[in-house]
Amino acid sequence: xxxxxxxxxxxxxxxxxxxxxxxxxxxxxxxxxxxxxxxxxxxxxxxxxxxxxxxxxxxxxxxxxxxxxxxxxxxxxxxxxxxxxxxxxxxxxxxxxxxxxxxxxxxxxxxxxxxxxxxxxxxxxxxxxxxxxxxxxxxxxxxxxxxxxxxxxxxxxxxxxxxxxxxxxxxxxxxxxxxxxxxxxxxxxxxxxxxxxxxxxxxxxxxxxxxxx
Numbered sequence: 001x002x003x004x005x006x007x008x009x010x011x012x013x014x015x016x017x018x019x020x021x022x023x024x025x026x027x028x029x030x031x032x033x034x035x036x037x038x039x040x041x042x043x044x045x046x047x048x049x050x051x052x053x054x055x056x057x058x059x060x061x062x063x064x065x066x067x068x069x070x071x072x073x074x075x076x077x078x079x080x081x082x083x084x085x086x087x088x089x090x091x092x093x094x095x096x097x098x099x100x101x102x103x104x105x106x107x108x109x110x111x112x113x114x115x116x117x118x119x120x121x122x123x124x125x126x127x128x129x130x131x132x133x134x135x136x137x138x139x140x141x142x143x144x145x146x147x148x149x150x151x152x153x154x155x156x157x158x159x160x161x162x163x164x165x166x167x168x169x170x171x172x173x174x175x176x177x178x179x180x181x182x183x184x185x186x187x188x189x190x191x192x193x194x195x196x197x198x199x200x201x202x203x204x205x206x207x208x209x210x211x212x213x
Contacts, residue, residue, distance in 0.1 A: 001199060004028045004062045006052050006088065007072035009036040012107060012164065015192035016072050017041060019169075023196055030061035052088035053081075055095075062095040068199050069096070071106035072192075075137040082136065086143040093151050103155045105198045106148075107191060108208055109141040110162040110180060117210070122181025126162065129182060145208065157198050158208040161186045169193055176209045184212040 007013035008029040020027050021044050028046040050057030069092060073085050111130030130138035148156055162184035169189035194211055
């Protein structure tokens with residue numbers, strides 16, 4: 001597949017990049033700082049220097065013929081602009097419509113609850129904690145999800161991790177609307193594994209299942 005990755009220099013994005021290349025996909029990345037990309041991968045991919053907040057840059061990285069987009073943009077509570085993911089997603093959706101791109105796979109957050117979720121005390125705690133201590137990230141992901149719901153005619157699918165941490169790729173995890181809490185964890189590598197698999201799997205189309213061990 002011909003895919004474009006956003007957020008390829010972050011912890012999740014680097015895993016998405018590595019695993020996409022290993023899977024044999026032809027990869028384009030849109031990055032502000034190409035020097036942050038792993039040197040061993042640069043010669044195997046197409047690098048577009050630009051900003052996801054620029055509609056023109058997003059269009060240039062997602063030409064007609066692109067089969068799918070992996071959205072791994074992260075939010076830093078101290079440095080990210082308000083609604084970073086939401087605004088980048090708006091540009092992505094515009095590019096999808098303009099260039100007839102079939103699929104978007106994206107990463108959300110476990111504090112953004114869905115009607116299908118098992119709403120336990122743990123889930124309520126995750127939401128409360130995020131609203132108070134991770135307000136920028138929580139609100140941005142909430143707005144991003146609302147924007148995607150408004151564009152349900154497009155083919156998108158996502159995952160919602162809780163605590164993402166570094167670690168080896170296990171490829172064994174739970175993906176679904178299972179009960180979760182503030183102690184639920186998942187490695188960046190397995191988040192990427194699920195996202196890359198979703199490029200060619202329509203099981204969760206229009207859904208955002210929780211991913212956790």
